Amino acid sequence: MSAAADRLRPDFLALPLHRLADSALQRCRDFGVEHAAVRIERLAAHVLRLRDAQVEGSHDGQTLGLAVRVVLDGTWGFAATTQLSTDSAVRTAEQAVRVAQVSKPLTAELVELADEPVHADAVWVSAYDIDPGTIPAQLKVDLLARWSRDLLAAPAVRHVDVAYAEVVENKFYADLAGSSTTQQRVRLAPELTVHGADERRGVIDSMRTLAPPVGRGWEYLVDAGRGWDWEAELAAMPEHLAAKLAAPSVDAGRYDLVVDPSNLWLTIHESVGHATELDRALGYEANYAGTSFATVDQLGTLQYGSGTMNVTGDRTAEHGLSTIGYDDEGVAAQAWDIVRAGVLVGYQTDRAMARRLGLGRSTGCAFADSPGHIPIQRMANVSLLPDPDGPDTAGLVAGVEDGILVQGDRSWSIDMQRFNFQFTGQRFYRIRGGRLAGQLRDVAYQATTTDFWGSMDAVGGPQTWVLGGAFNCGKAQPGQVAPVSHGCPSALFRDVSILNTHTEGGR
Amino acid sequence: MTSPGNRPQEVVERALAESTADRCVVLVRVTGKANLRWANNTLTTNGVSHGTSVSVICVVDGAQGAAAAALSRDTSTWQQLHELVSAADAAARLAGPAADAGPLVEGGVASDWEDEPATTTIDVYGQVAPALGEAFGRARADDRLLYGFVDHEVTTTYLGSSTGLRLRHAQPTGHVGITGKSTDLTRSAWVGQATRDFTDVDPLALDAELARRLAWAERKVDLGAGRYDTVLPPTAVADLMIYAYWSAGARDAHDGKTVFGRAGGGTRVGDRLSPHPIRLLSDPAWPGMECAPFTTAVASSSDVSVFDNGLSLDRTEWMRDGTLAALVQPRHGAARTGLPAAPGIDNLVLEVDGATGGVDDLVAGVDDGLLLTCLWYIREVDAQTLLLTGLTRDGVYLVEGGEVVGAVTNFRFNESPIDLLGRITSASATVPGFSREWGDYFPRTAMPALRIADFNMSSVSEAS
Numbered sequence: 001m002s003a004a005a006d007r008l009r010p011d012f013l014a015l016p017l018h019r020l021a022d023s024a025l026q027r028c029r030d031f032g033v034e035h036a037a038v039r040i041e042r043l044a045a046h047v048l049r050l051r052d053a054q055v056e057g058s059h060d061g062q063t064l065g066l067a068v069r070v071v072l073d074g075t076w077g078f079a080a081t082t083q084l085s086t087d088s089a090v091r092t093a094e095q096a097v098r099v100a101q102v103s104k105p106l107t108a109e110l111v112e113l114a115d116e117p118v119h120a121d122a123v124w125v126s127a128y129d130i131d132p133g134t135i136p137a138q139l140k141v142d143l144l145a146r147w148s149r150d151l152l153a154a155p156a157v158r159h160v161d162v163a164y165a166e167v168v169e170n171k172f173y174a175d176l177a178g179s180s181t182t183q184q185r186v187r188l189a190p191e192l193t194v195h196g197a198d199e200r201r202g203v204i205d206s207m208r209t210l211a212p213p214v215g216r217g218w219e220y221l222v223d224a225g226r227g228w229d230w231e232a233e234l235a236a237m238p239e240h241l242a243a244k245l246a247a248p249s250v251d252a253g254r255y256d257l258v259v260d261p262s263n264l265w266l267t268i269h270e271s272v273g274h275a276t277e278l279d280r281a282l283g284y285e286a287n288y289a290g291t292s293f294a295t296v297d298q299l300g301t302l303q304y305g306s307g308t309m310n311v312t313g314d315r316t317a318e319h320g321l322s323t324i325g326y327d328d329e330g331v332a333a334q335a336w337d338i339v340r341a342g343v344l345v346g347y348q349t350d351r352a353m354a355r356r357l358g359l360g361r362s363t364g365c366a367f368a369d370s371p372g373h374i375p376i377q378r379m380a381n382v383s384l385l386p387d388p389d390g391p392d393t394a395g396l397v398a399g400v401e402d403g404i405l406v407q408g409d410r411s412w413s414i415d416m417q418r419f420n421f422q423f424t425g426q427r428f429y430r431i432r433g434g435r436l437a438g439q440l441r442d443v444a445y446q447a448t449t450t451d452f453w454g455s456m457d458a459v460g461g462p463q464t465w466v467l468g469g470a471f472n473c474g475k476a477q478p479g480q481v482a483p484v485s486h487g488c489p490s491a492l493f494r495d496v497s498i499l500n501t502h503t504e505g506g507r
Numbered sequence: 508m509t510s511p512g513n514r515p516q517e518v519v520e521r522a523l524a525e526s527t528a529d530r531c532v533v534l535v536r537v538t539g540k541a542n543l544r545w546a547n548n549t550l551t552t553n554g555v556s557h558g559t560s561v562s563v564i565c566v567v568d569g570a571q572g573a574a575a576a577a578l579s580r581d582t583s584t585w586q587q588l589h590e591l592v593s594a595a596d597a598a599a600r601l602a603g604p605a606a607d608a609g610p611l612v613e614g615g616v617a618s619d620w621e622d623e624p625a626t627t628t629i630d631v632y633g634q635v636a637p638a639l640g641e642a643f644g645r646a647r648a649d650d651r652l653l654y655g656f657v658d659h660e661v662t663t664t665y666l667g668s669s670t671g672l673r674l675r676h677a678q679p680t681g682h683v684g685i686t687g688k689s690t691d692l693t694r695s696a697w698v699g700q701a702t703r704d705f706t707d708v709d710p711l712a713l714d715a716e717l718a719r720r721l722a723w724a725e726r727k728v729d730l731g732a733g734r735y736d737t738v739l740p741p742t743a744v745a746d747l748m749i750y751a752y753w754s755a756g757a758r759d760a761h762d763g764k765t766v767f768g769r770a771g772g773g774t775r776v777g778d779r780l781s782p783h784p785i786r787l788l789s790d791p792a793w794p795g796m797e798c799a800p801f802t803t804a805v806a807s808s809s810d811v812s813v814f815d816n817g818l819s820l821d822r823t824e825w826m827r828d829g830t831l832a833a834l835v836q837p838r839h840g841a842a843r844t845g846l847p848a849a850p851g852i853d854n855l856v857l858e859v860d861g862a863t864g865g866v867d868d869l870v871a872g873v874d875d876g877l878l879l880t881c882l883w884y885i886r887e888v889d890a891q892t893l894l895l896t897g898l899t900r901d902g903v904y905l906v907e908g909g910e911v912v913g914a915v916t917n918f919r920f921n922e923s924p925i926d927l928l929g930r931i932t933s934a935s936a937t938v939p940g941f942s943r944e945w946g947d948y949f950p951r952t953a954m955p956a957l958r959i960a961d962f963n964m965s966s967v968s969e970a971s
Contacts, residue, residue, distance in 0.1 A: 058576070058602070059579065059806035061579040061805070075550070076551075078554035079554060079555045082558035082559055082581040085583065099554060099629050100553075102630075102632070107549055138602065158763070158772075205891075283546050283547050283652070284551050285546075287686040290970075411887060411888045416970050417970035419969040420919050420966060422919060422921075442889075477544055477947060478947070497966075499965065501894060505888075505892050505923055
């Protein structure tokens with residue numbers, strides 16, 4: 001066995017994966033389907049919430065099931081069950097065929113899949129040191145409670161919330177073409193929020209850690225050399241919160257912005273990641289998540305942003321939340337260009353869409369968030385490349401006469417074609433004469449996607465690049481959530497519209 | 508495990524019998540789902556699924572108080588159930604005292620306990636699917652594109668407790684949502700409704716309403732950002748009020764973190780939030796929006812406690828005569844906040860006393876203003892005021908002299924639903940209103956249409 005195979009959880013491998021898949025695939029073959037794939041998947045999640053150093057809720061949950069997807073007479077059919085028996089696998093295959101039959105009269109476009117090499121008996125395991133499932137729950141609680149108590153000891157901090165989530169995802173995939181893959185991914189999303197008040201001014205506010213969720217194990221929380229220095233960030237938070245509560249309210253207007261990676265990742269996610277999903281561009285999400293201004297007729301010509309803008313789609317980045325070995329259609333992970341020197345050059349695809357547009361091979365972006373859901377096109381790690389010779393964040397700030405530095409993501413909203421967006425943040429600093437001049441309150445930035453990226457004047461160097469991300473990207477009907485990372489450097493944007501959220505509220 | 512002899516009731520009894528904890532609650536959820544999705548007048552995805560999930564909550568007494576553990580698994584064998592119960596017992600023995608510890612809910616065996624689980628299949632669309640096919644044909648002929656989704660889920664919950672309590676509840680949940688666009692994609696409209704069984708869904712009538720709205724949009728008018736006299740239909744009111752309900756936790760308010768609390772701590776229960784005779788309530792028995800009449804909780808949070816599993820839920824008024832009357836909290840929260848227990852309920856109703864008529868009546872009263880279709884991508888900008896941002900979507904119509912005379916651009920708004928309740932200039936009667944933004948997760952809502960004199964459209968969105 002390979003090194004990766006040795007790390008797969010034995011209790012997943014102990015399931016009759018091949019027997020169930022073979023039974024279901026054989027039943028699909030009986031009906032003469034053009035394509036069939038079986039997924040057996042388990043998601044083991046531990047979620048913890050602490051409030052003021054006390055456990056408020058803890059849940060250890062596992063989702064486990066089997067899904068069959070077929071193409072019959074050019075029509076999709078899908079069925080899923082939590083019953084892992086041979087009989088159930090056969091019945092589920094029959095249901096998937098039945099769903100395809102019922103759906104046939106509603107289908108005007110026949111489904112065909114882009115070709116993919118066969119990946120037989122492939123194994124892939126994400127990069128992590130310590131499986132968080134092996135850490136006793138009380139040890140997790142002890143660490144998070146200690147951090148909470150330390151924060152509560154500071155005068156500025158009235159309350160501390162902790163949200164912690166860990167997921168170990170196991171997927172087995174097999175299709176009629178002969179591919180079969182077994183994978184294991186580990187991810188962690190810990191965050192702490194401090195709350196304070198300035199009673200004299202009648203102001204309440206909060207501040208959350210900037211540490212991103214990551215494709216790492218328990219080491220992420222206890223080893224500062226493994227992605228984040230938690231102790232250092234937490235030690236600085238009370239002072240940051242006190243300064244925020246005392247800060248002046250921003251004057252609405254237009255400012256130059258230096259956006260830190262801890263905020264910029266989400267702007268990339270919303271205005272580039274979703275806008276370059278091919279299913280959105282084709283209208284498949286028109287009734288829910290929305291469409292995209294970046295339509296397929298503009299591939300190769302749309303001026304997305306300034307010449308400093310280079311964006312990749314990537315399912316291979318180490319510790320990325322969207323990183324995999326093989327997607328949920330058996331396509332091997334890849335990396336490709338989406339925006340090159342400011343021009344739209346690529347989309348994120350699944351196999352059916354790649355074939356329909358004649359794009360050749362799928363970029364491997366099919367993903368289902370659970371065994372009960374159908375794979376749909378979901379986001380790769382969509383990342384903004386740094387300028388190899390770019391400055392650090394202080395260097396970008398030095399180039400701003402009158403502006404604002406933005407740190408940390410908070411509120412986010414963007415329209416259904418990904419034009420108009422509005423973001424807030426965790427911390428905003430006034431920039432005067434190339435230097436930071438204290439925090440500001442009540443700041444939101446609002447822009448149209450192509451205007452914003454067109455105003456990107458400078459991109460930070462590799463030393464500023466951070467992989468941010470989220471566990472909870474929502475899309476599709478029925479709703480699915482997907483984890484995804486976005487790497488980016490700090491960047492400088494000129495002349496961006498800044499709102500005062502206090503006066504926006506009519507006050 | 509649900510094969511003959513392995514009924515959900517048997518799973519509950521066996522898990523309770525196997526647990527070695529001092530007390531135990533077992534929840535078995537049997538779920539059936541079926542859906543169809545389409546775009547560009549053709550089916551895109553579909554599916555059926557069936558599943559059984561078991562949650563075990565074990566409680567163990569200790570010197571410093573009772574400890575609890577909550578575990579859930581999709582199980583299909585007795586061996587898996589045995590492993591789940593053992594793991595829950597062990598986790599409870601290792602856990603520290605639970606902050607929300609209290610007595611489990613007492614009671615007997617409900618009369619429907621022995622009933623089989625309810626379910627659904629793809630055949631729930633037996634009438635709807637052919638009609639959809641016909642609607643696709645009409646749309647093709649009339650240069651219209653349809654995009655949409657039908658979803659039906661039936662979850663049957665079996666709750667058993669070591670106190671002897673045995674409760675069963677079957678929840679049918681469904682909805683249809685359809686977006687219609689002109690083939691050049693410059694005009695867009697939306698309709699949606701919740702349903703329990705799809706017998707009340709008429710795809711051809713929904714398509715006809717889309718055609719009517721797309722015709723409204725044939726005349727385009729340019730408007731800039733600003734404050735407008737705006738009619739929000741029930742769906743848009745639901746978009747906003749669901750967010751307010753989800754922000755109505757008593758503990759967060761008590762800690763001074765939300766619009767329902769004070770900066771120095773303490774809640775605003777008893778404060779008048781609106782000068783209008785407004786009532787915001789949840790009621791498990793509301794006709795057409797019936798939902799679970801008892802609490803089910805697979806994990807504790809600030810708003811719900813696993814110790815409250817099985818607790819009876821009755822009509823709860825969150826606002827009464829414009830005054831904040833209750834906030835969401837489990838039993839144990841009462842000691843801290845001084846407010847009565849008020850667990851969350853899975854529907855929401857807003858009523859304005861004396862309001863009559865419908866959206867069209869409100870529109871008839873507008874001389875120069877806007878009629879919205881629905882809202883989208885709603886997110887909190889400021890917790891203290893519950894300032895929300897978001898977009899209008901799929902049809903903003905210009906109203907002149909009481910009639911729709913064309914369509915205008917979409918806008919980004921910044922508004923607080925609590926502020927809006929104070930600025931109502933007229934309201935309609937309350938009717939079922941399916942939230943575009945949240946309806947997939949919170950479909951049981953009944954709302955009035957509201958007219959707001961100065962709704963803040965912060966900027967223009969180019970999206971169509």
